[in-house]
Amino acid sequence: MGICFSIEEDQMLQQHQRLQQQKQEQQPVQCEKSTSSAPLAPRDVKDLRESPVYSNVDIFTYEEMRLATKRFRPDLILGEGGFGIVYKGVIDENVRQGYKTTQVAIKELNREGFQGDREWLAEVNYLGQLRHPNLVKLIGYCCEDEHRLLVYEYMGSGSLERHLFRRVGSTLTWSRRMKIALDAAKGLAFLHGAERPVIYRDFKTSNILLDADFNAKLSDFGLAKDGPMGDQTHVSTRVMGTYGYAAPEYVMTGHLTSRSDVYGFGVVLLELLIGRRALDKSRPSREHNLVEWARPLLNHNKKLLRILDPRLEGQYSDKAAMKVAHLAYQCLSQNPKGRPLMNQVVEILENFQSQEENLEEAILQSGGSGLTLYEVPKDTTRTQSQRGEREPEGQTSNPGKGRSKSEPPNDCDLYSPSPDLLCNDNSTSSGS
Numbered sequence: 047m048g049i050c051f052s053i054e055e056d057q058m059l060q061q062h063q064r065l066q067q068q069k070q071e072q073q074p075v076q077c078e079k080s081t082s083s084a085p086l087a088p089r090d091v092k093d094l095r096e097s098p099v100y101s102n103v104d105i106f107t108y109e110e111m112r113l114a115t116k117r118f119r120p121d122l123i124l125g126e127g128g129f130g131i132v133y134k135g136v137i138d139e140n141v142r143q144g145y146k147t148t149q150v151a152i153k154e155l156n157r158e159g160f161q162g163d164r165e166w167l168a169e170v171n172y173l174g175q176l177r178h179p180n181l182v183k184l185i186g187y188c189c190e191d192e193h194r195l196l197v198y199e200y201m202g203s204g205s206l207e208r209h210l211f212r213r214v215g216s217t218l219t220w221s222r223r224m225k226i227a228l229d230a231a232k233g234l235a236f237l238h239g240a241e242r243p244v245i246y247r248d249f250k251t252s253n254i255l256l257d258a259d260f261n262a263k264l265s266d267f268g269l270a271k272d273g274p275m276g277d278q279t280h281v282s283t284r285v286m287g288t289y290g291y292a293a294p295e296y297v298m299t300g301h302l303t304s305r306s307d308v309y310g311f312g313v314v315l316l317e318l319l320i321g322r323r324a325l326d327k328s329r330p331s332r333e334h335n336l337v338e339w340a341r342p343l344l345n346h347n348k349k350l351l352r353i354l355d356p357r358l359e360g361q362y363s364d365k366a367a368m369k370v371a372h373l374a375y376q377c378l379s380q381n382p383k384g385r386p387l388m389n390q391v392v393e394i395l396e397n398f399q400s401q402e403e404n405l406e407e408a409i410l411q412s413g414g415s416g417l418t419l420y421e422v423p424k425d426t427t428r429t430q431s432q433r434g435e436r437e438p439e440g441q442t443s444n445p446g447k448g449r450s451k452s453e454p455p456n457d458c459d460l461y462s463p464s465p466d467l468l469c470n471d472n473s474t475s476s477g478s
């Protein structure tokens with residue numbers, strides 16, 4: 047996360063947004079269902095409170111946040127990112143009279159953080175307006191004195207990162223991985239297909255959250271950006287995102303399009319297939335960068351089968367693995383136009399899924415055992431957070447630094463000590 051504008055740009059943007067806002071206020075209030083109309087950034091908290099666009103987001107007091115988290119009890123901490131600490135909480139009668147008991151995740155902005163208010167507003171802006179089954183729901187927020195908090199639906203199984211890269215314990219099955227890829231693809235396709243398209247910009251395994259049934263949803267909209275409109279071909283921005291996931295042309299030119307997200311999707315699909323992180327310095331140097339190492343092997347069937355995640359052995363048909371690998375190969379094309387659109391990705395993955403289901407059914411009916419399908423035992427799928435543990439060392443983002451994994455150090459474009467990439471975003475939209 048980490049959004050920053052120059053003062054003049056900010057004023058121009060505010061003026062534009064005010065006009066847009068006035069127009070928007072004449073529109074009927076959006077409903078709860080999948081809505082994909084244009085997110086318009088609120089200028090400040092007053093704007094946010096007054097705008098009918100955010101009327102389905104609850105506003106909480108700080109005292110209510112304290113009650114919901116049992117005074118921010120340390121054993122309720124789910125994790126910590128660049129924005130701040132995330133707590134598990136419950137909003138019920140004791141917190142607010144008449145409130146239906148709801149499990150939530152409460153993210154408290156670290157005030158020493160970078161561009162905090164802007165990130166916080168960006169998150170409320172996008173998640174407060176966009177509703178889709180594959181986007182984490184923003185239930186509400188708190189903005190009182192210097193306190194800034196966000197209240198999300200609670201995602202019982204934590205992040206994809208935790209499950210995919212855990213060193214011990216059960217692993218994600220092939221069918222679960224494919225379902226997660228499909229869910230996440232649907233989330234991105236929804237954003238790209240909105241009336242005013244949105245580019246997510248921070249697609250990575252730690253931002254894909256899983257509910258208790260392992261349905262996947264995208265979280266963290268701090269870097270999201272309105273996509274190009276009309277005859278614009280791209281949006282110009284300073285480069286932000288995460289090392290290993292950002293599209294090469296975006297890193298080189300700062301030109302952002304929805305195809306940059308498709309590249310990020312390709313990286314995650316590759317991580318799901320190979321079971322390795324996008325960047326892993328603990329491997330031999332030629333294997334540090336997953337895409338550089340693995341992409342050339344994806345279209346060589348024998349080589350591909352040798353590099354697939356060994357923990358998946360026996361759970362997929364070679365043909366299915368090759369098809370998914372080919373899709374990843376296309377998403378990771380150096381040429382953005384060579385990448386599929388996200389709605390095409392959804393279609394392809396849906397087809398795979400139904401073919402696989404038919405195959406499983408045929409095998410079950412014939413009593414055969416050509417495919418071994420594992421299900422993770424229920425109790426071993428509990429997240430560390432549910433067990434009251436923190437992430438293992440090396441997997442947490444830097445606590446206490448007040449900086450997002452996706453955030454830049456103060457004056458540079460590329461940030462390497464953490465596996466991430468980033469910078470200030472003094473972006474304005476431009477055509478080409």
Ligand SMILES: Nc1ncnc2c1ncn2[C@@H]1O[C@H](COP(=O)(O)OP(=O)(O)OP(=O)(O)O)[C@@H](O)[C@H]1O
Nearest residue numbers: 125126127128132151198200201205252450451452
């Ligand atoms: N809605 C949620 N439900 C359950 N757990 C959540 C929820 N939101 C965040 N978390 C957990 O809280 C932790 C911190 O999340 P956060 O998004 O702040 O940081 P991050 O994704 O690790 O890093 P970054 O700052 O780059 O986004 C993660 O482990 C995540 O799984």
Ligand SMILES: [Mg+2]
Nearest residue numbers: 127252253266
């Ligand atoms: Mg995150």
